[in-house]
Amino acid sequence: MTKAEHNEQIANTIYQQIGGDKFMYITGSKRPVIIEKGLRISLCKNGTSANRLDIILNEGADLYDMKFYKLSVRKSDSHINTKVIASHKGVFFDQLTDIFQQVTGLAVAIPVIHIGGNND
Secondary structure, three states: OOOHHHHHHHHHHHHHHHHHHHHHHHOEEEEEEEEEOOOEEEOOOOOOOOOOOEEEEEEOOEEEEEEEEEEEEEEEOOOEEEEEEEEEEEOOOOHHHHHHHHHHOOOOOOOOOOOOOOOO
């Protein structure tokens, strides 16, 4: 397996673990991009100024590192600036969406509402 194929496999696994297309739709996230050992997502407006999220696999520990940050480009000279908003290391796959919700304040699932019938 090539390095590019390995990175694609990791990114696809992360994408499925966070909820795939449903996650992207519910959270308003966009443009998932394969990066070295991970996935980068553009975030919609949220409770922080973060507009990007990198989820990187730490292969030795089989855990993830999450970095929420603001990426901005100065128009006058195209200077790229990044400011880390929150960083979490050693995250288990089943904690990814919980941490996403804690940091951004965005819901990651549509609540189930029962109309009529028994309310036992």
